[in-house]
Amino acid sequence: MKGRRETRTAVVVGAGLAGLTAATGLAARGIGVTVLEARDRVGGRTHGIEVAPGRWIDAGAAYLGDRHTELLALLGELGLKTTPTAMLGASRFALGAARGGEPTTRDGRFPPLNAVALGDLFELLDELTTTVRPEAPWLTPGAERLDTLTAAEWAEQHLTHPDARLFFPLFLGEMMAADPAAVSVLHLAFYLRSGGGLRYLNAFEGGAQQDRITGGAHLVCERLADRLGARVRLGEPVRAVHQDADGVTALTAHGSYRADVAVLALPPVLADAIEHRPGLPLRRAGERTARGCAVKASLVYPAPVWRDHGLSGWSVNARGPLLSTVDDTPPEGRPGVLTGFVTGAEAHRFAALDPAQQREAAARQAAQLFPMLPEPIGCHITDWVNEPYSQGCYAALLGPGDWLRHGPALTAPSGRVHWAGTETSTAYFGLMEGAIRSGHRVVAEILARG
Known part of the structure; x- marks a missing residue:
């Protein structure tokens, strides 16, 4: 843009997959980077x-x-296998234990529950999933209704067989580390669609x-950090990010770091916990955003x-x-x-x-x-529930109202602040692939600033 100063420096907050992907991508294009990480290690939610x-x-x-093509490409680049x-072998199931039964052994991974009831459950989930617009969940037909209802309320309305009711929270726990009462139906459907669909997400082979x-998996971040060397600073939790007409300043307990732009590669609740000056036009998390x-x-x-x-x-x-x-x-x-x-x-x-x-x-x-x-x-x-610099795992859980309120601004820069992290990726949200894709997106955004 005419009259806009060229971006030459960036401060990246968070040394997980998203932050380090962004930092190494920017550094490779001649932009000076400093990475600030609160922990005494890199890796974020890989450990x-x-x-x-x-x-x-x-x-x-x-x-x-x-299908995790960006992660696979990065592994090849880093020499990882x-x-x-x-x-x-066979699986063990203790599903009857809730009714006093003993664990049983069964070939394959399909649980020893009523097959028709579970088939109906998966069909209902498939119907939900196929209606979602993964690139813009808030524009999904019926989004307001789906984003108002929790997954627990949906199950109460639609699941009649006791085996389906028993299995549903176990399934959500395995797929997205969620309590059904904590997520909206829209987020449940989006998560499954974003990750490649119910059957892909649930499959090993x-x-x-x-x-x-x-x-x-921690080796990915360690090797990316090795490329940056002393530009990665550990034990530096960022307390505030201040913007002005000329740049941005990240403040920690140990000092301040000045740059042209900032990348915040943090879960939504942590991004909100930082003091932003001027204040953000919209918070990154809602009152019902929960930790994984x-x-x-x-x-x-x-x-x-x-x-x-x-x-x-x-x-x-x-x-x-x-x-x-x-x-x-x-x-x-x-x-x-x-x-x-x-x-x-x-x-x-x-x-x-x-x-x-x-x-x-x-x-x-x-x-x-x-x-x-x-x-x-x-x-x-x-x-991971009580990990202070992750606020849960696999990813933040978007509760009722979160997608409609926060979704449209998910990736929009706030002045000189750009957003990364798996929670900002509408493809493979919550996965390593999503984190890497968010880092690539931020590099493109910053380069486009000129």
């Missing part, structure tokens, strides 16, 4: 845990599929959970002994804390790692326990599901 020397698991985001998600990143409800409990054993018994390590359970489990054993085959997902309302209950109680509850339930298990040699609890 690796070393369970044995040189053997890592994902305590945060983990899975990808063949993928490992197929191990799903060989040929789906969104087909592969893991060899060595851990997920805790990961990773139990470590000398070996994946469930495999010797023809089991995949996959389970689905009506009672918590572990509402599902998956085989997270490193590709080397040792040690054995069984990761339990604590999601939805159960995540809040579990997160309130002290660490010893959490470990005991997780190990006890794992032993009930897989009686052949020895005592675990390690247990790693990753509480």
Whole structure:
């Protein structure tokens, strides 16, 4: 634009996938960048845990599929490989436990519930999903009604069979770490559509959970940060962002950082918690925007002994804390790692326990599901519910009214402030792919400023 000063510097707030994608993209085009990260590590909602020397698991985001093209391209650029998600063997289901039954073993992943009732549930969800406009959910036909109703209220109105009512919150917990009472029907339908559809999101082979990143997803951010070197500053939570006619200043406890533009690669609630001067024309989150409800409990054993018994390590359970489990054993085959997902309302209950109680509850339930298990040699609890610089995981949960009020301004810059993060991507919202795409979008926006 004539008369507008060329953008030469940018300050990026947040060193997760979105922030580091934006920062490296800008740096590669000659723009000076500084990345400010509140934590003492990069990675955001990707986080690796070393369970044995040189053997890592994902305590945060983990899975990808063949449609995640930007992530796959980035892995190739960084020299990283993928490992197929191990799903060989039978599954365990403790769905009858709510009615006093014992866990059962079943081939495949389809639960031992009424097939007609679950088929009807999936058809209803498919109908919702296909009506959504993923690029602009607020323009979906009937959006006002869908954005007013919670998923729990929708289930109360449409699900009559007890098996469908039992399975629905477990499904939402697995797919989007959500309590049905916390999300609008519009957000539920959008999330499924954005991620590639119900069947793609829920699938391992040929789906969104087909592969893991060899060595851990955290390696992506670590290698991006290595390219930036000292331009990434850890332990610098940003308290305020002030704009004026000439630039923007990010303020932390340790100093101030001046630039032409800022990129805020943060979840909506955290973006709102920063003092903005002048104030934002519209807040990034609403009163009913909730944090993603997920805790990961990773139990470590000398070996994946469930495999010797023809089991995949996959389970689905009506009672918590572990509402599902998956085989997270490193590709080397040792040690054995069984990761339990604590999601939805159960995540809040579990997160309130002290660490010893959490470990005991997780190990006890794992032993009930897989009686052949020895005592675990390690247990790693990753509480995303109370993580102060993520405010939940997999992503923020948009409640009633959020899409209609905040959706139209989702990506619009606020003066010199640009927005990134998986919650700003209408493609693959909540996934690593969405975070990377948001970083690319922000680079294009800033370059277009001139």
